[in-house]
Amino acid sequence: MTDETQSTTVGAEPSEAADATPFAPAVLTRLVWALWVASVGVLGMRFLSGSTAPWQAFGAVTVDGLTVLLWIVVTFFSGIIHSYSCRYMAGDSGLTRFFTRIFGFTVAVMVLAAADHAALFVGAWLAMGLVMADLVGHVRGWSQAQAAAGLARRYFVGSSALVGTALAVLWWQTGATTVSGIAAATSSLSGPSVFLAGSALVLAAAIQSALLPFHTWLLSSMTAPTPASALMHAGFVNAGGILLLRFAPVVTIEPSVMLAIVLLGTISALGGKLLKSVQTDVKRRLGCSTVGQMGFMLMQAGLGFFGAAITHLVLHGFYKAYKFLSAGSRVERAAPSAAAERDSLGLVGVAVAAVSAVAGGAVFVVTTGKGGEFDTGLLLTLIVVVSTMHAARTTLGQGDLPVAARLAAIPLVLLPAVALYGLVYNAIRTVLSGLPIVTAATTLTPVHGLVAVAFVSSYVAIDTGVYRRSRRLYVALLNASRSPTTTMTTSTEDYNEY
Template structure:
């Protein structure tokens, strides 16, 4: 570490646990797993039909609360357990664990908050604690800069939440989140648009959507466990915010279209930005930008249960990939790059296409979405495209015999979609007590343009056509650069030993 501010230990975790500094990590790890067990008990009670529980005007434990409690405490437990070894010997390990455990408690408070002041305070605290984790390494200049950049974004996000809540509070006199969300047309069009605009900006910043993704790409200075918690939990707050205010978001169809456009833009650009990255963690960061865009699109389509399902499954995916990111570094000899289209022939294309369409049909049958001429068709498309992507990758793997990989494509793809549909149905059942869970929108020209853009972008990326434009490549590289001050310019600026 530059400046010698960070001590390093190469001893075993067993040796580290004999020191007094291991007591707090051990205690907090056990506590967070106890919170997870307690959350499972609450989920069980919800499935049995009990609840919601509330302290009038202050907190409410409803379906969204119990889902997020269970997910957040599980991810936090994994991060706590992983970090005991990852940070063994660090002299600041206690501070890290207190911050992660505190972050967990703040998020649990946020998703249960019913009073407007408590909700705003939890939103602010969540951002401040995450900024502290981004700048965890005190002696690293780039880490401190990244923390300051993130803190400014999070304060702006909190400001917009305050504007939205304050405007609705002023117009209605209500102090509860549920009451403010239900205001709808009662507050008048100007107030409604101010509140909705502020809510969308807050969600866009917190979820690192384009053009506010810079703080996320600069946050790679955070310890890997903190990055896992950030991408698995923190960035999902935008979806939670829109779901809490779903009754207000769904009042005006034009607002829902705006949400779709904002989310789709980030989803498309996130996919393209990822394609020009060489750093493992930066690739995961760009992927999160795109995935959060998908989450926001689902909310804009009126499927808030699908948005919550997406953030849950994305959390599992990103937590795993960040904590195993070291495995992504391979020591291999350079070989000529193979064109993406050379790995499979025409039968492979047909198998992948049929499997993707079959996956959409399975999802429609199991969930009932996509069977009517409404935004459910677009939601089903978002199931077909990822299925196509996964099955196409499998179909062109030359390491497997042709017959085997073509057989594996439907055997892997279709059950995976069925599992997703089941998880979606379970989550929708758990959050059924929310005022708005499903509110399909009528199909419009905008939806058609979004669908066409996704298909064109998918084909361009999969065939590699987009690489022929040097101008586009440079533009994507520039757009995916974090703030300059957070970049390492010499390896000596961060030397663990």
């Protein structure tokens, strides 16, 4: 605190009535879990019917594999966050408003997942963004929160305008007013209209998923209550991948659009990792991690593996929801101490990491069927190999663990994790089998070669620590991750009620 003479004000003791569980949180929590049970039931009905054909109603709604998958995932995450918030948000003056917003967000995502009519799709996309912006500015008397909400709102309205523009162009060219109708009429699209609509969809996805250089709204959104941040990072930012899968028949027509997705994703995947390295705040580190993870997700879509992108967003959702809801456990008071010495086991460690990387790539190819041909699947396999090597080197470098434990962790944890990803991918690909396009691998180009070089170079720079020696890079990363001044929470007196 800057004012050491500031007096402490203690509020009145809460009454028994104030401690009573409010009506809205209890009811909405039960309702969202009921929606999850119903979603699982719908999946069971589709499985028992043995048909992958979508169910359509009123010319505006379509329930297909992607719809059911998203319903199950979003209601599960929302149920966890509703239940968690019952205690976390207890005593908040806007408790009912908070629960109404997170439930409304859940409904908006469910509508988006099932929307087939273009107007309904754009309306759900806009509603989803506006509700999330309101959650970012949940604390009404906090000027930084309101500034962050305003910034997020502008980004989301811009994203919605891009989606609306793309659908208007597609309607003008095809005469179709539904997403499924547009997918069925892509053969009538011309070059300029495809490029315009595809570019608008890619930019909308990049904004919603907070890819560089549109990441500012995400790093400014830390004013949101932690449960809202968990919902944002586990669900909201995933909408970019969902958008590209829904309009895969459009974005895959023009190769330059797919290459643009790969480049945007690569820049964010690597840039998010570097931005994370200069953060000291727990939630901002998680935010930068999300920028990188969403970049990798969209890069998978750009390589033509839309099913892999959906698999990534589901797994990332579980991981990031847990990390945000447990963020408080990372805050502790401790004296500075020397970092644990890294012991990478010398040449033995290098050999073990190399063998592990090759084994990880082999497991990936066997379980997913990707990477066996000379196409973009080969690049994805290379990234898995590099990631496995990095994980193996990190594990082997944990000097505070016995050597036997470090060596055992690779066959017992690391490689099974790659296999588990493959199994989850196959299951999700089966659920999505009724969609027009789930996989559209393309031939490799020099641009893909540059992406491969970038990933390998970044691995070498991070593993050797070379990137830490540049003060210019450090300052550039700090500037790139700097939020607008009006949203910065650097003075605790601005929001500490005591």
